[in-house]
Amino acid sequence: MGLIMVLVFVGVFALIALPLIAAGLGPSRRAKQLANTLNKVVAVDVAQFHEELVDLHKDRTVSSIPWLNRKLMQFELTPYLRRLLQQSDLKWSPGRLLAMSGFGFFAPAYALYWRFNLALPALGAGLLFSLAPLGWVMFKRNRRLGRFLKGLPEALDLMVSALRAGHSLIAAMGLVSRECADPVGCEFRVCFEEQNFGLEMKNALENLQERMPVQDLRIVATAILIQKESGGNLAEVLDKTSQVIRERFRLKRQVMVHTAQGRMTGLVLTLLPVVLGIAIYMVNPKMMSILWTRPLGVKLIWTAVGMTVVGGLIIRQIVNMEV
Numbered sequence: 423m424g425l426i427m428v429l430v431f432v433g434v435f436a437l438i439a440l441p442l443i444a445a446g447l448g449p450s451r452r453a454k455q456l457a458n459t460l461n462k463v464v465a466v467d468v469a470q471f472h473e474e475l476v477d478l479h480k481d482r483t484v485s486s487i488p489w490l491n492r493k494l495m496q497f498e499l500t501p502y503l504r505r506l507l508q509q510s511d512l513k514w515s516p517g518r519l520l521a522m523s524g525f526g527f528f529a530p531a532y533a534l535y536w537r538f539n540l541a542l543p544a545l546g547a548g549l550l551f552s553l554a555p556l557g558w559v560m561f562k563r564n565r566r567l568g569r570f571l572k573g574l575p576e577a578l579d580l581m582v583s584a585l586r587a588g589h590s591l592i593a594a595m596g597l598v599s600r601e602c603a604d605p606v607g608c609e610f611r612v613c614f615e616e617q618n619f620g621l622e623m624k625n626a627l628e629n630l631q632e633r634m635p636v637q638d639l640r641i642v643a644t645a646i647l648i649q650k651e652s653g654g655n656l657a658e659v660l661d662k663t664s665q666v667i668r669e670r671f672r673l674k675r676q677v678m679v680h681t682a683q684g685r686m687t688g689l690v691l692t693l694l695p696v697v698l699g700i701a702i703y704m705v706n707p708k709m710m711s712i713l714w715t716r717p718l719g720v721k722l723i724w725t726a727v728g729m730t731v732v733g734g735l736i737i738r739q740i741v742n743m744e745v
Contacts, residue, residue, distance in 0.1 A: 503519055503520075505632070506559055508633060509633060510566060511566055527552035529551070530547045530550075531548030532544070540714060542720065543720070543723070570609065570639075571636050573602060573605075574639065574642070575668050575671075577606050578660045578664040578667070579661075580601060581595070582660050584597050585657040595613060595614045595617075610630075612633070613626045613627065623646070627643040628643075638670070645660065677743050684741040685737075687737065688733075688734055688738060691737070692730055692733075
């Protein structure tokens with residue numbers, strides 16, 4: 423049984439990892455050769471060439487492997503994964519994310535099954551490690567959305583100043599794309615370039631909201647579209663919107679101060695059983711090994727894990743207040 427699992431793991435790894443490595447090295451080598459050739463022809467610096475090169479086509483490739491790309495395009499999950507990766511600003515493809523999740527499942531699951539010969543704990547560990555790449559993507563996404571939200575009031579102030587100075591709305595967006603730091607600058611740059619290439623203001627703002635799904639940006643986009651249809655002082659509306667966003671930040675920080683004790687309690691109660699179990703195992707491995715060598719101990723482990731997860735989610739729901 424162990425030899426069969428080893429062969430299956432090696433086969434799956436060779437089927438997924440080796441084509442990815444080969445496909446990833448090939449385009450990179452060809453791209454370097456093409457850049458060197460163009461550099462010799464036009465006699466420009468390579469760094470300047472890369473800065474001036476603009477790709478006007480949207481990349482719809484979800485994997486560098488052709489047959490895997492065709493298969494992934496048939497699933498409804500692929501657009502969702504592509505949107506998450508775009509929002510997190512990670513240069514991954516959905517195929518690479520799924521491959522990392524698959525490797526994260528097979529490696530620890532096989533290691534635990536080979537060491538302890540227990541199927542359910544190995545399956546649980548495999549599922550946990552398979553979600554690690556997706557958790558990293560969500561962490562990067564939330565952090566990037568937070569940076570965008572923090573930089574949005576300054577961007578609105580800059581747009582208000584440009585509008586009051588007599589510039590158009592598109593010119594004000596261009597000013598924000600040049601002067602503001604990323605991710606605010608890069609996202610408004612994409613919106614600005616879409617309008618320059620002929621896309622309507624409504625569609626460009628909808629694309630911006632899809633890339634940055636935050637409530638404050640929806641308020642800004644709604645205010646711009648309403649002003650475009652009915653008229654009015656857009657500078658005054660954006661100024662009031664910036665003040666509202668800053669007040670929400672202040673209120674959110676105040677809520678986090680009042681809920682700090684509850685969040686710390688949830689963290690301590692969640693990590694305490696794990697840390698205590700590791701400490702007891704280091705002191706007396708024979709006593710602690712009863713939990714995974716006997717059927718009753720395995721049931722107690724699953725019960726403890728379930729109760730810990732449920733308790734952590736309940737505490738998180740209590741302290742998580744929408745502002």
